[in-house]
Amino acid sequence: MSQRPPPTPMLQAFVSAAKTGSFARAAIELNLTASAISHQIAGLEEWWGVPLFERHSRGVKLTAAGQVLLPVADGFFKELDAVLHSLNPSKSQPLYLSCTSSLCSTWLIPRMHGSHTQASFNIDLILTSADMNSANLGAHQFDVAIVMGYGDYPDHHAELLMRDAVFPVCAAEFQRVNGDISLTDVARYPLIHRVDDQVCPGWESWFSFQGLAAPPYHHGPRFPDSSLAISLAVKGGGIALGRTALVYDQLEAGTLVALEAPVMMSPAAYYVICRNGRQSEPDIARLIDWLKTNAGEFLREVAVRHPHIAGVSLT
Template sequence: MSHVPLGLLQQFVRVARIGNLSRAAAQANLTVSALSHQIRQLEDRLERRLFERGPRGVALTVEGCALLDAIGDHFDGIDRALAALRTRRHDAITLSASPGIMSSWLVPRLPRMVAAHPELELNLQSSSTLVNFEREPVDIGLRYGRGQWEGVHAERMFGEWIAPVAAPELVARMDGADPRDLSNWPLLGEPPPSTRWNDWFDRHGGTRPKRYVAQFDSLDALRHAALEGLGVALGRMVTSKSLIDAGRLQVLGDDYMPVEEAYWLVYPPRSLEHRGVQALREWLLAEADDYCRQLPQLRRDAMSAG
């Protein structure tokens, strides 16, 4: 068997994964005829039939499946290596963060970032899913957790604390009920496996309710339910501050509870060589330090707003 050109194998992987010659040809910027010719050329060189052609597309033969299993991951590795080696602009940065910390903490500070680094072009991605730095073109991120992520540099920015929060409409409906005793208030259950309400009652005493007025599987839905006055939520003070300041939520009682999770700045090893990312990193950590110095007053403000 003569040497097989890498380009033929690349087109084979493309067609095998798409399963349709027309779509594969469009992705490769080829005509269907040209791509079909390349696949037949590969089959001739290997002296093996790799695809069964049908009216709805193409399907791998047993030998085609074996070839894809053998070389598919290698082409993925080549793509990742080439992506890492491509020339990258040092003034363009992609940052990923969850919607809560993005809107409540980062966005209000962006005017200062633009003033400090007008040369940087920042692309923001808001997502609750952890970014995969190996597969996605993201340079740096903000994460909430305990800092235990493999394959990234993680630097702690600041901690979080929680307190019961409710819409003013709910507080009015409760008609003077003691906000320090939540036993008779409608409570909103957090997404499992959270046990924060149990921790809250362990710390503050009182009788746990037999059931929540509603149980949620996402923090976004939980926050909206609290804003609509359905019940009391355990609000994260960092991400709830803007809602409290706007009068849309009130803190109940006069205490807060620190949690083990914190907000972290994370980035892959490749970002160590990116001048723009390092400039943004230094700015974010300086903002976090300034925020931490303000925390005692922010906590007092949050409690007085209730």
């Protein structure tokens, strides 16, 4: 007797967690909590009777069984989408726009406010968040994606969107309590870290750029996502490394302040990509143009409003 298929939410949680390598990132992508993702995965492991993930402090990794089952589960969603399209080919298909999770919540969504009513942005979109790189692009569904890296995306058309400056930030109340924090005193305070920081500069890189000795190991929370680290800084939990696009709105609102220090440019930049040849499709071309226009306007605004962090550039 064949086994009943598991509930769709369990499969979605499994596929998303496998592709992102993190329950927290899967939660952001599916608009759930990390606890809900964990419960869905645990339920699926019980349903199928096999462990799907190895849990580590830095994320999750597929077991051998998970590696076998992932293409089957992922293929189910892709095949279902293809069949539905074949049954109703005249129905307009929305574009899938994928964006790094941090940039999606802190920069992209706020700048989409009201844009969907403008003629220049009258595009049917499904927005997803995922942290992609040149090695895992094939594991994600998207028509257009905003990725952070170095521009090397085989088989994809890539255009530079913007670069970020990197600088320490803390809550305004944290600064009020501790007074002006000098460059050489930063290491004396709680530092908020990211984990698996392969692309974004971490504290070690920042101290080296400033010509300072790296601080001793700091115990404390380490986050897989920059926006989570910044959220703790907003709450007064210490000093985080901010990137221009991720903290600009908080600087404007006064919930964060940038410490006085020479800014360093992130070696990686944001790129907007699509499959080769698709950049000329009208909706994709219009979406890319909208993204680049907003990035240009944003960088010009930064230069006027916060010139001390205006190391950002389009080139």
